[in-house]
Amino acid sequence: MQDVRLVRWTPVQTRARLDEIIRVYKAAFLDVHEADPDRAARDRMAHARRHTERADMITIVALDGSDQLIGFVYALPGRRGQWWHDVVTSAVSRDVAADWLADCLEIVELHLLPTHQGHGIGRRLVRELLGDAPQRTAALSALEPDGSPARRLYESEGFQPLLSNFPFPGSSTRYAVLAKRLDADRLAGARRS
Numbered sequence: 001m002q003d004v005r006l007v008r009w010t011p012v013q014t015r016a017r018l019d020e021i022i023r024v025y026k027a028a029f030l031d032v033h034e035a036d037p038d039r040a041a042r043d044r045m046a047h048a049r050r051h052t053e054r055a056d057m058i059t060i061v062a063l064d065g066s067d068q069l070i071g072f073v074y075a076l077p078g079r080r081g082q083w084w085h086d087v088v089t090s091a092v093s094r095d096v097a098a099d100w101l102a103d104c105l106e107i108v109e110l111h112l113l114p115t116h117q118g119h120g121i122g123r124r125l126v127r128e129l130l131g132d133a134p135q136r137t138a139a140l141s142a143l144e145p146d147g148s149p150a151r152r153l154y155e156s157e158g159f160q161p162l163l164s165n166f167p168f169p170g171s172s173t174r175y176a177v178l179a180k181r182l183d184a185d186r187l188a189g190a191r192r193s
Helices: 011-016 018-033 037-051 083-091 094-101 121-130 149-156 183-192
Strands: 005-009 058-063 069-077 104-112 137-143 160-167 174-181
Touching: 005 011, 005 121, 011 018, 011 037, 011 058, 018 037, 018 069, 018 104, 037 069, 058 121, 069 121, 083 094, 083 104, 083 137, 083 160, 094 137, 104 121, 121 149, 137 149, 149 174
Parallel strands: 104 137
Antiparallel strands: 005 058, 058 069, 069 104, 137 174, 160 174
16 A cells, blocks of 8 residues: 555645546445435535535545545535534434544544555545544544444544434435443543543
């Protein structure tokens, strides 16, 4: 595997290269999990374009030695009025929502080209994203099957289930909603310093 470097992109940089991001997303996920990957890619492009309008969007990309995009992760601070945040908050108890989602960085997407999966790049992207996040927690949704490569990655990074076998509105696909405390990581890092 050639050298891979991680770079933080601004929302403006992310928007300028959305075609590349959606190409990676399609190859890594949509071509495998969607009946109509081209339609799903167009839908995802529209969602991602709206996300780039937020100044607080965080994007970390993985570039190969030729500066080709091979993977990315992007996240948004959770807040009321966002579809994912509102759906998940209403599906958990009030106490769980207050504890896990009140000050949360929501990982929207994490994808790598299939040829680059299994080499630790996804783990590097997650760690870079969360390393200096000011939120108390991070959360995401992942396809439900326990033991999948994505689930193994998230669980090995300390994510735990808040919801299992959860169908988001308009879909019969089952997801796990996973969350991780970030303040514990920062405390551990401070103790190691």
